[in-house]
Amino acid sequence: MxxxxxxxxxxxxxxxxIQQLSMQQALNRALDEVLAQNPKTVIxxxxxxxxxxxxxxxxxxxAKHGEDRVFDTPLAESGILGMSxxxxxxxxxxxxxxxxxxxxxxxxxQIVCQIARMNYRSRGTLPMPxxxxxxxxxxxxxxxxxxxxxxxxxxxxxxxxxxxxxxxxDAYHLLKYAATRPDPVIFMExxxxxxxxxxxxLTPAAADTTAPDGGNLTGARVAREGRHLTLVAWGAMVSxxxxxxxxxxxxxxxxxxxxxxxxxxxxxxALARSVxxxxxxxxxxxxxxxxxxxAEVAQLITQGCFDTLKAPVxxxxxxxxxxxxxxxxxEYIPNIDRILFGIQRVxxxxxx
Amino acid sequence: MTTKxxxxxxxDDAAPLSNQQLRELYTLMAAVxxxxxxxxxxxxxxxxxxxxxxxxxxxxxxxxxxxxxxxxDFVFPTYREMGVARAMxxxxxxxxxxxxxxxxxxxxxxxxxxFAPIQAVVAGSVLHAVGWAHGQTLxxxxxxxxxxxxxFGDGASSQGDVHEAMNFAAVMKAPVVFFIQNNGWxxxxxxxxxxxxxxxxxxxxxxGIPALQxxxxxxxxxxxxxxxxxxxxxxxxxxxxxxxxxxxRGPHSTADDPGRYRTxxxxxxxxxxxxxxxxxxRLLADGVADEAFFADAQRKAEEEAEVIRMGIQDLGPxxxxxxxxxxxxxxxxxxxxxxxxxxEESEHV
Amino acid sequence: xxxxxxxxxxxxxxxxEATVLDxxxxxxxxxxxxxxxxxxxxSKSALELPSPQAGKVVRIHGAPGETINVGAPLIVFEVPDDxxxxxxxxxxxxxxxxRVRLSAVLDED
Numbered sequence: 001m002x003x004x005x006x007x008x009x010x011x012x013x014x015x016x017x018i019q020q021l022s023m024q025q026a027l028n029r030a031l032d033e034v035l036a037q038n039p040k041t042v043i044x045x046x047x048x049x050x051x052x053x054x055x056x057x058x059x060x061x062x063a064k065h066g067e068d069r070v071f072d073t074p075l076a077e078s079g080i081l082g083m084s085x086x087x088x089x090x091x092x093x094x095x096x097x098x099x100x101x102x103x104x105x106x107x108x109x110q111i112v113c114q115i116a117r118m119n120y121r122s123r124g125t126l127p128m129p130x131x132x133x134x135x136x137x138x139x140x141x142x143x144x145x146x147x148x149x150x151x152x153x154x155x156x157x158x159x160x161x162x163x164x165x166x167x168x169x170d171a172y173h174l175l176k177y178a179a180t181r182p183d184p185v186i187f188m189e190x191x192x193x194x195x196x197x198x199x200x201x202l203t204p205a206a207a208d209t210t211a212p213d214g215g216n217l218t219g220a221r222v223a224r225e226g227r228h229l230t231l232v233a234w235g236a237m238v239s240x241x242x243x244x245x246x247x248x249x250x251x252x253x254x255x256x257x258x259x260x261x262x263x264x265x266x267x268x269x270a271l272a273r274s275v276x277x278x279x280x281x282x283x284x285x286x287x288x289x290x291x292x293x294x295a296e297v298a299q300l301i302t303q304g305c306f307d308t309l310k311a312p313v314x315x316x317x318x319x320x321x322x323x324x325x326x327x328x329x330x331e332y333i334p335n336i337d338r339i340l341f342g343i344q345r346v347x348x349x350x351x352x
Numbered sequence: 353m354t355t356k357x358x359x360x361x362x363x364d365d366a367a368p369l370s371n372q373q374l375r376e377l378y379t380l381m382a383a384v385x386x387x388x389x390x391x392x393x394x395x396x397x398x399x400x401x402x403x404x405x406x407x408x409x410x411x412x413x414x415x416x417x418x419x420x421x422x423x424x425d426f427v428f429p430t431y432r433e434m435g436v437a438r439a440m441x442x443x444x445x446x447x448x449x450x451x452x453x454x455x456x457x458x459x460x461x462x463x464x465x466x467f468a469p470i471q472a473v474v475a476g477s478v479l480h481a482v483g484w485a486h487g488q489t490l491x492x493x494x495x496x497x498x499x500x501x502x503x504f505g506d507g508a509s510s511q512g513d514v515h516e517a518m519n520f521a522a523v524m525k526a527p528v529v530f531f532i533q534n535n536g537w538x539x540x541x542x543x544x545x546x547x548x549x550x551x552x553x554x555x556x557x558x559x560g561i562p563a564l565q566x567x568x569x570x571x572x573x574x575x576x577x578x579x580x581x582x583x584x585x586x587x588x589x590x591x592x593x594x595x596x597x598x599x600x601r602g603p604h605s606t607a608d609d610p611g612r613y614r615t616x617x618x619x620x621x622x623x624x625x626x627x628x629x630x631x632x633x634r635l636l637a638d639g640v641a642d643e644a645f646f647a648d649a650q651r652k653a654e655e656e657a658e659v660i661r662m663g664i665q666d667l668g669p670x671x672x673x674x675x676x677x678x679x680x681x682x683x684x685x686x687x688x689x690x691x692x693x694x695x696e697e698s699e700h701v
Numbered sequence: 702x703x704x705x706x707x708x709x710x711x712x713x714x715x716x717x718e719a720t721v722l723d724x725x726x727x728x729x730x731x732x733x734x735x736x737x738x739x740x741x742x743x744s745k746s747a748l749e750l751p752s753p754q755a756g757k758v759v760r761i762h763g764a765p766g767e768t769i770n771v772g773a774p775l776i777v778f779e780v781p782d783d784x785x786x787x788x789x790x791x792x793x794x795x796x797x798x799x800r801v802r803l804s805a806v807l808d809e810d
Contacts, residue, residue, distance in 0.1 A: 079517065125463045
């Protein structure tokens with residue numbers, strides 16, 4: 001069995017600008033820098049201020065940047081998101097936090113009817129540069145409504161963009177990028193990956209690039225190259241798919257792992273590029289199967305690669321059940337065997 | 353039990369309204385009355401597909417809108433604040449375009465007008481006012497701050513967002529005027545079946561917010577209450593709740609039939625005095641205006657409505673490309689490709 | 702690393718304070734859960750407090766003879782910051798386990 005179960009090499013060159021950080025540290029650092037760079041940035045939510053957030057993502061930011069810039073709100077998600085709309089209208093860049101995925105539900109009205117539409121409703125005169133941080137997905141044996149995967153819900157709403165990092169490096173750069181955009185971005189943080197450390201290259205994007213993201217933050221990312229099949233994943237499922245790829249390699253199957261990162265807009269070109277090469281695809285997500293984002297991914301792959309696809313795109317996902325209690329969590333979240341079964345079904349498929 | 357906190361400040365130069373201002377208020381109310389009844393007629397004539405009349409609420413809307421300082425304040429309306437819009441000097445063709453089904457938020461510029469896009473979600477923008485107001489505190493905490501005024505009704509007061517907004521505003525001492533027009537009806541449901549306790553203003557005490565319940569059919573009383581509330585907010589004392597007691601004399605919308613839930617006799621008894629006629633009698637009694645002035649105000653109102661009618665009739669449909677172009681500041685490739693497909697397959701040019 | 706402060710609990714139905722008799726641990730020391738950390742005397746009894754958690758002692762409050770109010774800091778621990786927050790547990794990165802084997806004839810056309 002392979003010892004390498006993370007996507008990054010275990011030994012990191014001590015290059016300038018590269019540090020070993022957890023995703024929690026990387027996100028904290030990104031927010032710190034965003035606050036320093038844009039005086040109109042404000043961070044707020046439940047327990048974001050003095051406590052530093054229940055996951056400590058905003059740890060120390062209030063002490064450093066002041067209570068006007070980083071503050072606690074009353075315990076009401078609709079209030080937090082509705083207030084964000086007004087702050088954005090007043091020229092601020094709000095970075096609200098919803099404490100857990102499931103608590104975005106009480107704010108859905110403000111997210112869907114207001115944040116997503118105000119730019120449109122106002123004919124572009126009232127942009128909504130709101131970066132909504134949502135600790136997301138399952139895997140930490142938490143109480144009810146603390147393990148939900150809302151990406152399909154958000155991605156379905158016109159006017160929203162959705163992104164989810166899978167490692168500390170991307171978390172740092174994607175958050176800094178999202179928090180400087182003029183449109184609302186739902187930033188889904190995989191809470192089960194907050195504490196694992198990885199190398200983060202803190203070097204800013206080259207100044208001479210014309211792309212606002214330095215040319216590498218708006219699309220998907222090939223997390224591992226392979227020839228026989230593409231595993232498409234995001235958030236915490238990326239590291240699991242990398243584990244699966246290691247195991248598949250023992251069986252002679254060379255798997256490519258595509259970290260989608262942006263769930264809206266989806267990088268359709270990267271999907272087509274990868275699957276045009278491998279001709280087989282399995283999409284993996286924690287959210288329930290039906291109308292999940294996997295269906296969208298499967299359609300985009302089919303659209304782009306139908307001629308050369310060897311098999312229908314498989315989906316390995318959570319089930320169409322309420323997210324279960326911690327004891328059953330491992331039965332719900334796609335595990336290594338279920339992903340391997342999905343891969344096997346694709347490998348065995350024969351036309352006609 | 354009297355728990356109602358008093359306003360901590362009133363307007364420093366709270367001089368009585370001059371005769372000139374009183375006449376201006378009447379002119380505005382007359383214009384609003386005529387535009388409102390005209391809009392109902394336009395709906396019957398097929399010029400606009402629908403309209404939400406504010407008949408009977410002219411005093412509440414003009415009196416409050418007249419108190420707004422457009423150099424620093426910002427108003428968050430619902431879909432029944434035509435009188436506020438007119439009092440604030442909005443481009444009324446741009447305002448009425450929402451009822452022409454030209455563009456949901458209206459075609460006026462909300463930033464320049466200091467009047468947020470028309471809001472169809474009941475209580476949808478109440479929290480926006482709190483956020484905007486807190487933004488003023490953050491931006492310039494010590495100067496005479498801009499005040500947010502958010503409009504909503506007795507029906508909207510049932511929404512949870514109103515509670516969240518009042519609580520947030522009070523906790524943060526945000527300069528917000530919560531302006532409730534209690535017009536007796538939320539479509540078919542009367543206030544007594546809508547508002548437990550009978551008064552939205554009474555709820556303010558629970559948040560420690562000072563509240564003023566005013567005769568919403570008395571334009572001067574509404575103006576003075578709003579001006580006092582603005583002064584209170586501007587001086588850093590936090591939010592104020594104003595409940596203007598008025599009456600929705602017309603239907604909820606041009607598609608509504610009040611005869612199904614209230615009788616004409618009930619309307620006659622409950623509506624109280626017509627705010628326009630009442631103000632006219634007061635101005636006459638005080639010698640502030642004469643019949644010639646009222647006739648002139650009516651003539652101006654008719655001319656104005658006619659210009660607005662022609663303006664909205666001239667409004668063509670917006671270019672379909674705006675559907676795609678105005679979703680994001682930075683459009684996505686998927687949306688751009690949908691726009692391309694639409695242009696190729698559907699644009700009838 | 703993060704610090705977790707442990708406030709003096711009510712040691713007996715409505716007590717408001719306790720007096721430190723003797724500290725059994727000192728700053729810098731690693732302690733285990735349930736390890737005795739301090740001897741206290743209340744108006745009802747003298748007792749020994751078991752540590753509420755494992756961790757490194759950062760600070761102790763109250764010299765012997767001093768009184769501490771219920772709710773005031775008694776001892777501060779340093780703990781790794783890889784805690785999941787107020788709820789949940791951090792999943793361990795374990796070596797992957799599998800039951801399924803892949804078999805395929807890959808026609809490399």
